[in-house]
Amino acid sequence: MRPMSYGQGGPQSQWDPWKPNSQQPWTNGGDDGTPDWAALAEASETRNKRRKLLFIGGGALATVAVGTAVALAVVSANGDNHASGNPTNLPASASVPSGSATPSFAPTSAPPPLDPKDFISSSKKDTAPLSAGTLFPGTQLTMGDTVYKKGATADTTSCATAAGGKLPKILTANGCTRLIRATYTHGGVAATVGVAVFDSQAEATKVKAQAAKNAMVRALPGKGVKDFCNAAVCLTTTNAVGRYAYFTTVGFTDGKNVTGKDTQVFTTGTNLQDFIFNQIYRRGQAQASAAANQ
Numbered sequence: 001m002r003p004m005s006y007g008q009g010g011p012q013s014q015w016d017p018w019k020p021n022s023q024q025p026w027t028n029g030g031d032d033g034t035p036d037w038a039a040l041a042e043a044s045e046t047r048n049k050r051r052k053l054l055f056i057g058g059g060a061l062a063t064v065a066v067g068t069a070v071a072l073a074v075v076s077a078n079g080d081n082h083a084s085g086n087p088t089n090l091p092a093s094a095s096v097p098s099g100s101a102t103p104s105f106a107p108t109s110a111p112p113p114l115d116p117k118d119f120i121s122s123s124k125k126d127t128a129p130l131s132a133g134t135l136f137p138g139t140q141l142t143m144g145d146t147v148y149k150k151g152a153t154a155d156t157t158s159c160a161t162a163a164g165g166k167l168p169k170i171l172t173a174n175g176c177t178r179l180i181r182a183t184y185t186h187g188g189v190a191a192t193v194g195v196a197v198f199d200s201q202a203e204a205t206k207v208k209a210q211a212a213k214n215a216m217v218r219a220l221p222g223k224g225v226k227d228f229c230n231a232a233v234c235l236t237t238t239n240a241v242g243r244y245a246y247f248t249t250v251g252f253t254d255g256k257n258v259t260g261k262d263t264q265v266f267t268t269g270t271n272l273q274d275f276i277f278n279q280i281y282r283r284g285q286a287q288a289s290a291a292a293n294q
Helices: 036-082 167-173 200-210 262-293
Strands: 139-142 146-156 163-165 178-186 188-199 213-216 236-243 244-254
Touching: 036 213, 146 262, 167 200, 167 213, 178 262, 188 213, 188 262, 200 213, 200 236, 200 244, 213 236, 213 244, 236 262, 244 262
Parallel strands: none
Antiparallel strands: 139 146, 146 178, 163 213, 178 188, 188 244, 236 244
16 A cells, blocks of 8 residues: 555645554545545555455455364364373262263153053953944944945854854853854855853853854844855854954855855954954953043
8 A cells, every 4th residue: 555645735644444543544635535546446445455455355265264273173083082092170089970881760650561461361351332333333344345234133142052063062061151143244255253251261161162163153034145155065164352353254155165266255353353353452442441531
């Protein structure tokens, strides 16, 4: 920056835009008060250059400082490990926690969830209402893409009267208290589902094993369904869950014998077994939930 004069014959002074109380330059042409615009422009340009340099320099310094800090941190962490093989700046060995210590937690106050099967395994806990309506609700049953129309239902405490083959004796010997049935149809196939009720799971499990052969629940006609599976060969199944043994008898409504190639009959038997198992298990879930919320 070149020196500038202030007025005629006056002392020369250096105008520094960054120095407090410095004087702005004016023209040499007398005291008419007219500013020297060329000098002012030159001073402004010099001031902007200096500011840019300061900002750039400051940024470079900041970058270098951060980079140095990171480098020091990395060198310090790696250097100590390589130098001595031991960590530094730790408390005395007596106060360092052992790596083999097992953390302890306070016991939770929430009780374990109740098992639905506990409620359907004994008559003492399985006290919810039970009927053909609760086991076989509605007027139809949908399993996947197949809709089965519900026909007649029946509920008896004389279990042997609703059974065939060896099943009447088996049910009586093991203390069957009720036998609830319902019939479903789809196309030319009809199926009766029977649920035998006992006081305990042990009795139902024993019935399942004993009724594996030559034991069946009687087919239930009615509500538009003619007699079926009286003389023809039909599919029968036996299973149990909790204190319930459940059976299916599936055949053709026209009296035709069932063969191993009749997949529709086997699919119907499987679907109805799945359905009644789920119905009984949901009964346990509902009672377990109600007991947990008391």
